[in-house]
Amino acid sequence: MHSHPPPERRRAATSSGAADREAAEQLAALVHAIRIPVAQVDERFRIQWVNLAFCAVAGEPAPSLVGRPFSDLLDDASGDWLAHRIGRGDHFRDGSAIGRVQLRASPGEAFLMSPVPATRDGRLIGWLVSLRPSGAGTLVDPTLGDVLAHETHQKQKLEALLTVSQMVTSSIEHEVVLNTIAREVRRVVQVDECTVFLLDEREQLLRPVACDVMDYHDEVMAVRLIPGQGITGSVFVSGVGEIVEDSENDPRAMTVPGTPAEESSLLCVPLVARRRVMGVITLARIGAQRRPFVQEDLEIASLFAGQCSAAIQNARIYEQLKKAFDELRHTQTQLVQSAKLNALGEMAGGVAHDFNNILAAILGRTQLLLRTLEDSSIRRQLQVIEQAALDGAHTVRRVQEFTRVRIDERFEPLDLNGVIESVLELTRPAWMTNAKKRGIAIHVHSRLSARQLVEGNASELREVFTNLVLNAVDALPWGGSLFVITEDAGDAVVARFRDTGVGMEEDTRLRVFDPFFTTKSVQGTGLGLSVAYGIVTRHRGTIEVESQRGVGTEFTVMLPATRAGGNHEEALLPAGPLQARSVLVVDDEPAVLDVLADMLRTLGQDVSVAVGGEAGCIAFDQQPAQIVFTDLGMPEVNGWDLADHIRQRSPDVGVVLVTGWGFQLEEDLALARGVDLILTKPFTLEDVERAFARVSSLVESRRAA
16 A cells, blocks of 8 residues: 655655756756766766767767666777776776777777766765877866866755755754754855844844854854844844955954854845845854855855745744644643533533432431430431431532532632642551552652642642542552642642653543543542542632653642632521421422421421422412422422512512522522522431521511611
8 A cells, every 4th residue: 555745745855856857957968068078887887878079989879878888888908908997896996097098989099088986975876987088188187077066066055955945845843944954054055154043023132043053052042132233133134145254354243252253254144034034044154264255155045045034934833823723722622621521510410419309308307217216226227327328418419529510619718738738648658658568669749839828628629639649659650759849820829749650641641530531440430530620620720731651740730829818607506496487398309398397397397388389389379488498490380480489479588499409509699589598408407407597587687677
């Protein structure tokens, strides 16, 4: 199956091939125009190519000559001598002329044969053979040597231009482009030093971005020029290339700090893109014996500058696009992650609501029985059921955390350093004791320098950081280091957890916050990092991960800082018996309805019940109550509808919304819709008593007003 190069490489190859053909055609025309017979032979002296003058003296056209041994054209004596010389294997490596040879086509005329070695990558590939009449009085053909030297230099220039052209189309890495420019320009123009300056748009200074120099590389790269400063700065301002033969005597000249003063010649050409100068290429020849620059050097450098400007512009566009793409990909990753957790959150919300109804009935009935039973054995059994129901409620809350919109969390100002210190102490057995048992050493290095406070839930943040520490320990099966750092970052506090462990593949890194994704085959549930993601997001923060296989992993948690103080106190239970009031309880789940009604009766209240929202409206219209406890999620007429119905008829009535979605509701929204208080399922008897006391107090306040 054949593979095809990408379009960029095809275009580069096409332009390269066209340029090579053009160079070959130019060389052929030039050599054909030479009046001296010239033939190209391989290392065994088989003819590969001849010019027209050679065809004339050989008496045959080029097609009949190509491929034949050169000795076929010589008389017997000359042919034997050439065969003997070739057989010795020296291939005329001294480059000297062969004595007189006779051609079969010109028996009365002797020629002097001059071989010029042809090499490729340092390897001999053949010879260029010229023939001159032996009466010319010279053994070497200087004319041909000059021509070949000129053509060699032209070929070098062409190769360098092709290199830059290919680089423009095939490489868009900024650093690669600039270094290639500096190297190729120096090679072709044959200078001692080449430096590429670009304008720093932010600082409005010319600074070197690439240089190919003999010495003082760091000193050259440290140069900064104001536009117009020095010869380079002058060319930047004028936009016109310039040759300065005695730069040390030019009033604009300046010496690079840290380098000695030297005799030098400079050639500077501007880099222009879209009619705007973006930089300068500065070339230097150094020393008293330096060769002066000529106009041809300026032309070549200007030609390079045109290619370089396009390359630099392409590289800049690529960097901008790459940056935009990386930002877009990062945003997309966050959106995908949010979508995954939102989908799971919607599912979890529905499941949690149903479980909360079940647990509300179990927990409520158990607590009512505990208030009446005296048998210690039965009480112990009921306490086990009560604890199981409470644990179940906690598990449901953990599932609800995937929604990332729980509003019931009470945040307070926290010192993140203190939270992390407690986590490191808590996890010490994992990273110290257990590690020693396995015969490895895990070193924890902490630098907790953050000074700002964050607002949050200390228990939840401890869970996040504990998870990150234990994950780092798991990633260090052969020991290593864990670095824990906190620092202020503007209006935020950053916590970093970096380990030197096994690291992650890119696919794993992208999925690490997915629910139920784990690389731990036995003990892992895949919930740890997804829960951490939800907790951090609820704290209005971000959590990100960078990892490289075999190098390590770093988790970065960023939380908004706060300077506000706060003291959220739990509402206390009322002292003494509650004032008796008329209470209506509405729910479409009979088990929850009955247990809530019984709890309120236990608290000494006059309770009536209604199954469903529509029945609740009818019951309230027939016999208005002072306080209404209503479920939220009911068909046809839900809790919001019932609250609105009650408010329209009796604004002073206290309304408590009872729901398994309580963690997702904001109290301000509830107040705006006619609800005084939210009671979250599953509820304890103390929760019901506290809620009744609060709403009863509100009812009294309204009546007094």
